[in-house]
Each structure stands twice: as structure tokens, then as C-alpha cells.
Amino acid sequence: MEAPSKSRLSRSTGGWITFPFIIASSIGLTLAYGGWSFNLIVYLIKEFDVESIDAAQISNLVNGAGSLIPVLAAIIADSFLGCYSTIWISSIISLLGTILLALTATLDSLRPKPCEVGSTSCSPKSRIQYVVLYAAIVLATLGYGGTRSTLSTIGADQLADKPKDQGIFFNWLFFFWYSACVVASTAILYVEDNVSWKAGFFICVACNVVALVIFLMGSRFYAKFKPQRSPFTSLARVVVASIRKRQIALPSTSEDFYQGQNIVPKALPVVPSKTFRLLNRAAIVSDGDIKQDGSTTNRWRLCSVQEVEDFKTLIRILPLWTSSFFLGTTIGVLISLSVLQALAMDLHIGPNFQIPAGSIFVFVLLSSALFLALFDKFLIPTWRSLTGKSLTPLQRIGVGHVLNHLSMGVAALVESKRLNGAKSNQRSNIVPISVLWLVPQLALVGIAEAFHYPGQVSLYYQEFPITLKNMATAMISVLVGIAFYLATALIDIVRKTTTWLPGNINNGRLDNVYWVLVVGGVVNFGYYVTCAWYYKYQNTKEVDYSDSASEE
Known part of the structure; x- marks a missing residue:
């Protein structure tokens, strides 16, 4: 059935x-x-x-x-x-x-079992x-x-x-x-x-x-x-088929390339583009590759021209995608270390209420959600009235880059203030500075996310061919996952090469970690601008980016 x-x-x-x-x-x-x-x-x-x-x-x-x-x-x-x-x-x-x-x-x-106060030995x-x-x-x-x-x-x-x-x-x-x-x-x-x-x-x-x-x-x-078949399987097939046919010479006519099974009879055959020519071999028709009904005898040996071109689209956008690795890494470092800062600060708001240290993440969520609403209702119409154009995905991502790394600078300044307070209050691990000092850096992260996250989804959704539309959000998920692992690796490197991140951050220099992220962010932004400058939109159709982002 x-x-x-x-x-x-x-x-x-x-x-x-x-x-x-x-x-x-x-x-x-x-x-x-x-x-x-x-x-x-x-x-x-x-x-x-x-x-x-x-x-x-x-x-x-x-x-x-x-x-x-x-x-x-x-x-x-x-x-x-x-x-x-x-x-x-x-x-x-x-x-x-x-x-x-x-x-x-x-x-x-x-x-x-917790160690007893004043005890020199604890239970194993x-x-x-x-x-x-x-x-x-x-x-x-x-x-x-x-x-x-x-x-x-x-x-x-x-x-x-x-x-x-x-x-x-x-x-x-x-x-x-x-x-x-x-x-x-x-x-x-x-x-x-x-x-x-x-x-x-x-x-x-x-x-x-x-x-x-x-x-x-x-x-x-x-x-x-x-x-159904996963789009990732289609991409893997292009790689496997091109490797298996790497010894075959590239033909010069479109008739030697496989167009697919359900092609309109009068449709003109498509010749694969000249970029990444090695992949074109995946669409070369060899003896025994096609059945009488037009289907392939081995899906891992022959792909259609469209499947090859879809894979090339993914390759073209990869540099822009990788430019966001460091963007996500800084967010991972800031969010996790901000909790450690909160644990070493005054969590009270008034005499009776104390903010849970882990709850500071809510400021990122709230600023992101509120600014998204402001973005669609005010910023987009204002930008259109001033320029007569929509804010492109690349422009939106670029603004997100700038704001995100600005938040690292704010975090470094706040941490410097917190460390000065720790030096003058060495009797306690809790610095008498309100945790609300962390709100500006977290709010900036949320605002930056409101720019670059929907911008990236819009970019991938607009640029990817219809067969790979579902990969738009997958690209973001993979990016975020890799970024968190890079954040883990970065913190490990800092711990092994410096004394900035000891067990008690009051004795370290977390502000220096943030300044390193600022410098890295500037370099990474230069890489992003270079990638964006040379990138050519595959789909030049006018898109309402605010709408497309909200639909994601």
C-alpha cells in the first residue's frame, strides 16, 4: 500500500x-x-x-x-x-x-557527600x-x-x-x-x-x-x-559517483549527461556548469547506467545534472557558512562563562529576591524576541523608505557579526570592573557587584542573534534549490553544534596556555579571554566581508526577507 x-x-x-x-x-x-x-x-x-x-x-x-x-x-x-x-x-x-x-x-x-566545613579531607x-x-x-x-x-x-x-x-x-x-x-x-x-x-x-x-x-x-x-529519501543521501551520491567515474573524460555535448527520469520531452538538455568540473563526471552516462524506463541501474553510480548543480550550490555557499563558525563560538563562550560570572556576583534584586544564576540566559531570549518584533515593524520599513530596497540577508548577517563582537567588548569591560571588585573584597568569592551588570552584554548577543540568525536562514532558503530547501535550518543547526564544540576547544586551549581561567575566576583574567574574542571577531568579520563581496546570488528574485525569516 x-x-x-x-x-x-x-x-x-x-x-x-x-x-x-x-x-x-x-x-x-x-x-x-x-x-x-x-x-x-x-x-x-x-x-x-x-x-x-x-x-x-x-x-x-x-x-x-x-x-x-x-x-x-x-x-x-x-x-x-x-x-x-x-x-x-x-x-x-x-x-x-x-x-x-x-x-x-x-x-x-x-x-x-559534601565536604564538612573546616575539614581537610573529603569522602572519595x-x-x-x-x-x-x-x-x-x-x-x-x-x-x-x-x-x-x-x-x-x-x-x-x-x-x-x-x-x-x-x-x-x-x-x-x-x-x-x-x-x-x-x-x-x-x-x-x-x-x-x-x-x-x-x-x-x-x-x-x-x-x-x-x-x-x-x-x-x-x-x-x-x-x-x-x-522518503534524505537530501543528504543525494549529496553523498554525487560525491561517490564522481569518484567512481574519475577516470572518464568529460564530454563536450549535453547528450552525454543524464538529465533525469521525468524530464519534459521538449525540454532542452542542460550542460553542467564549468565550476567544480570534477563533480560533472557523476552525471556522465556510461554503458549499462540507464534502464529502458529511463531510471538508473545504480543510483550510486549516476546522478542527474540537476543533482550535481544542487551540490555545487552548496559548495559555493560554504565559505559564507564557515565564516559564522567563530560567530557561534563567541556566543557559546560568552553564555557559559556568563553563568560563572553570575555565580561570583550579587544575585539579589531587592532584599528578598535572588535571581538564579542559570536564569541570566533569559535576557538573551527576551532581547532577541523583542528586537525581532521591532525589526519587522519598524527597522525593515524604515530601511525600505530610506533606500528603496529590502535589507539583504548578507547585510543582515553582517550587522549581526558587528553587534555580536561588540558584545564581547562590553563583556570584557564588565569583567574588568568585576575583577577590580574582587581584588578589594578578597574575603569572599562573591563580588559585591550586581549581576544586572551582565545584562548589556547578553542583550547585545540577543539583538545580534535577531539579525544574523534569520538572515542566515533567509540566505540558505533563498539560495538553495528546491530539492534542498529543508537543509536551510539544518545548516544552522550544524553550524551551532560545531560552534559550541569549537568554544569547548578554545577554552581548553586558553586553560593550557595561560593562567586566565583557573577554578576560581576571581583569580583569573576572564576579561583577557573576551578581548581575544574581540580581536578574533574583527579578523573573522574581514573574512566574512571578503566572502560576501565575492558571493553572487544564485536567485536574484526580490524577496521580503523579514517575512521569509519569520516563516522559518
């Missing part, structure tokens, strides 16, 4: 009736993941006696995996399991990890405690990552016959995702810091259970599709 086409949904399945189930599942899973991951650094330091910089490194690894796993999950869903099965299996994995994490906060045997740390802890983190991260992209895909699939409704769905999906992140980084973290870790983590467990139950309740309403 054939799977239903995405353009022809059954009247009994799909449509907006599935929206509450998918959105509620997304909210529950985001609350569960954000509730423990946003406060992971604090939990590792306070409950497992992990050194502060090591805790920040672990957080960077988790954030990196949280961005790479959705891409792998999308490939698995597209090629093997389908979105529905991938979501419920991943939800169960996430639940197991979150339960394990809650148990580490509940059972004394799964947590190191059990290896099994750390095995359980890291197993919980891995499972919870793996599970959430498996649902992050597939939930949005299955939601869009329910509205496959209504493209305009898909845009509305994505707008609401991102709105509720941001809202859930704000709740997780404030309310749940407040419970963890002021009530108990046990209570906070079991709230995460409850959110995960509710999300899984609600998703399964909607099973009979979902339109389910059989797995």
Missing part, C-alpha cells in the same frame, strides 16, 4: 486539529529540557563538586549535541523511521534521561555516581534532540496542502518555543535554586510525561508518511 502524498492528505487525518497536540508536546519537551540544561553548570558545581570551567565545558558539549542531534534525527526520520516513530521513541529516551537526572538529586547514594567520589549522571545527561540530550526538528516537520506535514497555513504554524511554533524557554529559565530554575533540585527535576519529568502522553493522544489524527 502506498503512503499518501504530502499534496493529498486524507480528509480524516491532518489539518489544524493536530495543532494542539503537536504544540503541547513541543512545550512540554522544551520545558523538560530547558529546566535542567539551563541550570546544568550550577548543578554540576554545587552538587557534584565539578570545577567551574569544567562545568562550563560540559554545558558547551551538551548545547553542541543539542544542535547536531536534530540533524541526525531528521536524517533517520526521512530515511528510516518517519517523524511519528522518531518522536515517540525520542520522547521515551528523553524521559529516561530526565528520570535518571531527578534520581541523582533524590538519592544520596547517587551524589557525592564514587565513579558510579558520575556514570549515572553523565548517562542521564546523554539520554536526556539525545531524546530531546530527536524531537526538536521532527516535531516541526510532522506539524508542517499536517498542513502540506495549505502552504500559507504552514507559515502560520511555524510562527506559532517558534512563539511557544521561546515562551517555554523563558518559563524554563525562570520559573523552573527558581524552584531548583530556592526549593530543591529534586522538586525542579521532577517538574521536568512531569513535563516530559505530559508531552509524551499528549503526543500519543493525537495519534489517530496525524497524517503519517512513509520515509
Whole structure:
């Protein structure tokens, strides 16, 4: 029995009736993941006696995996399991990890015993405690990552016959995702810091259970599709086919290249472009490559000209893509180390309320969300009235680069002030400077993200051929994942080559780390400008970039 086409949904399945189930599942899973991951650094330091910089490194690894796993999950869903099965299996994995994490906060045997005040010796740390802890983190991260992209895909699939409704769905999906992140980084973290870790983590467990139950309740309403070929498979085929035919001479006529199976009879044959000519061999027709019906005998030996050109489009945009690696790296370093700064500052607002250190991430979310609204309602119309043109994706990304590295400079100045306070107050590890001093650098990061993140999605979505449109968000996810791992490597290099990042940052020079990022950012911005200068838009059609970005 054939799977239903995405353009022809059954009247009994799909449509907006599935929206509450998918959105509620997304909210529950985001609350569960954000509730423990946003406060992971604090939990590792306070409950497992992990050194502060090591805790920040672990957080960077988790954030990196949280961005790479959705891409792998999308490939698995597209090629093997389908979105529905991938979501419920991943939800169960996430639940197991979150339960394990809650148990580490509940059972004394799964947590190191705190050292007694004034004691010169502490109880030895059990290896099994750390095995359980890291197993919980891995499972919870793996599970959430498996649902992050597939939930949005299955939601869009329910509205496959209504493209305009898909845009509305994505707008609401991102709105509720941001809202859930704000709740997780404030309310749940407040419970963890002021009530108990046990209570906070079991709230995460409850959110995960509710999300899984609600998703399964909607099973009979979902339109389910059989797995299709992943676009990544098509790209891999071009590489393999071109290598296998590397000894074949390139022909000069279009008749010797494979155009595809379902080509309009009167359509003119396409000759592959002259750039990256090695890849053109993947489309050369050899004896025995084509069946009588026009299909290929071996998909890993022959590709169509269009598939080859699609791969070349990806190669052309790679330099611009790599220029954002350092952009994401600075964000990873700033966010993780800002938590360590917050732990060493006055967290009080008034005499009775204390901000959870992990909650400072909310300032990035709020500034990004607020500036996105300002961007669409005020900045874009103003720019159009002044120039008569839309702000291009490359211009938007460039502004994001500048603001992001400006935030590093602000962070360096704030840290210099904090270190001066630490020198005059050496009796305590808490510097009598308000944590609100960190707000400007975090707000600038959020504003920068409002520029460069939608700009990059718009660029990839506009420039990629129709067969690779789904890779637009995947490119961003891979970029963010790699950036967090680069942030981890950068911090390791600084620790091994300098004394700037000791266990107690009051004795280090974190401000120097930020200044290095500023210098690196200037160099990287020069690389970006060079790439943008030489890049030629493949699709010159006028696009409303603000709309296209919001639809992503």
C-alpha cells in the first residue's frame, strides 16, 4: 500500500486539529529540557563538586549535541523511521534521561557527600555516581534532540496542502518555543535554586510525561508518511559517483549527461556548469547506467545534472557558512562563562529576591524576541523608505557579526570592573557587584542573534534549490553544534596556555579571554566581508526577507 502524498492528505487525518497536540508536546519537551540544561553548570558545581570551567565545558558539549542531534534525527526520520516513530521513541529516551537526572538529586547514594566545613579531607567520589549522571545527561540530550526538528516537520506535514497555513504554524511554533524557554529559565530554575533540585527535576519529568502522553493522544489524527529519501543521501551520491567515474573524460555535448527520469520531452538538455568540473563526471552516462524506463541501474553510480548543480550550490555557499563558525563560538563562550560570572556576583534584586544564576540566559531570549518584533515593524520599513530596497540577508548577517563582537567588548569591560571588585573584597568569592551588570552584554548577543540568525536562514532558503530547501535550518543547526564544540576547544586551549581561567575566576583574567574574542571577531568579520563581496546570488528574485525569516 502506498503512503499518501504530502499534496493529498486524507480528509480524516491532518489539518489544524493536530495543532494542539503537536504544540503541547513541543512545550512540554522544551520545558523538560530547558529546566535542567539551563541550570546544568550550577548543578554540576554545587552538587557534584565539578570545577567551574569544567562545568562550563560540559554545558558547551551538551548545547553542541543539542544542535547536531536534530540533524541526525531528521536524517533517520526521512530515511528510516518517519517523524511519528522518531518522536515517540525520542520522547521515551528523553524521559529516561530526565528520570535518571531527578534520581541523582533524590538519592544520596547517587551524589557525592559534601565536604564538612573546616575539614581537610573529603569522602572519595564514587565513579558510579558520575556514570549515572553523565548517562542521564546523554539520554536526556539525545531524546530531546530527536524531537526538536521532527516535531516541526510532522506539524508542517499536517498542513502540506495549505502552504500559507504552514507559515502560520511555524510562527506559532517558534512563539511557544521561546515562551517555554523563558518559563524554563525562570520559573523552573527558581524552584531548583530556592526549593530543591529534586522538586525542579521532577517538574521536568512531569513535563516530559505530559508531552509524551499528549503526543500519543493525537495519534489517530496525524497524517503519517512513509520515509522518503534524505537530501543528504543525494549529496553523498554525487560525491561517490564522481569518484567512481574519475577516470572518464568529460564530454563536450549535453547528450552525454543524464538529465533525469521525468524530464519534459521538449525540454532542452542542460550542460553542467564549468565550476567544480570534477563533480560533472557523476552525471556522465556510461554503458549499462540507464534502464529502458529511463531510471538508473545504480543510483550510486549516476546522478542527474540537476543533482550535481544542487551540490555545487552548496559548495559555493560554504565559505559564507564557515565564516559564522567563530560567530557561534563567541556566543557559546560568552553564555557559559556568563553563568560563572553570575555565580561570583550579587544575585539579589531587592532584599528578598535572588535571581538564579542559570536564569541570566533569559535576557538573551527576551532581547532577541523583542528586537525581532521591532525589526519587522519598524527597522525593515524604515530601511525600505530610506533606500528603496529590502535589507539583504548578507547585510543582515553582517550587522549581526558587528553587534555580536561588540558584545564581547562590553563583556570584557564588565569583567574588568568585576575583577577590580574582587581584588578589594578578597574575603569572599562573591563580588559585591550586581549581576544586572551582565545584562548589556547578553542583550547585545540577543539583538545580534535577531539579525544574523534569520538572515542566515533567509540566505540558505533563498539560495538553495528546491530539492534542498529543508537543509536551510539544518545548516544552522550544524553550524551551532560545531560552534559550541569549537568554544569547548578554545577554552581548553586558553586553560593550557595561560593562567586566565583557573577554578576560581576571581583569580583569573576572564576579561583577557573576551578581548581575544574581540580581536578574533574583527579578523573573522574581514573574512566574512571578503566572502560576501565575492558571493553572487544564485536567485536574484526580490524577496521580503523579514517575512521569509519569520516563516522559518
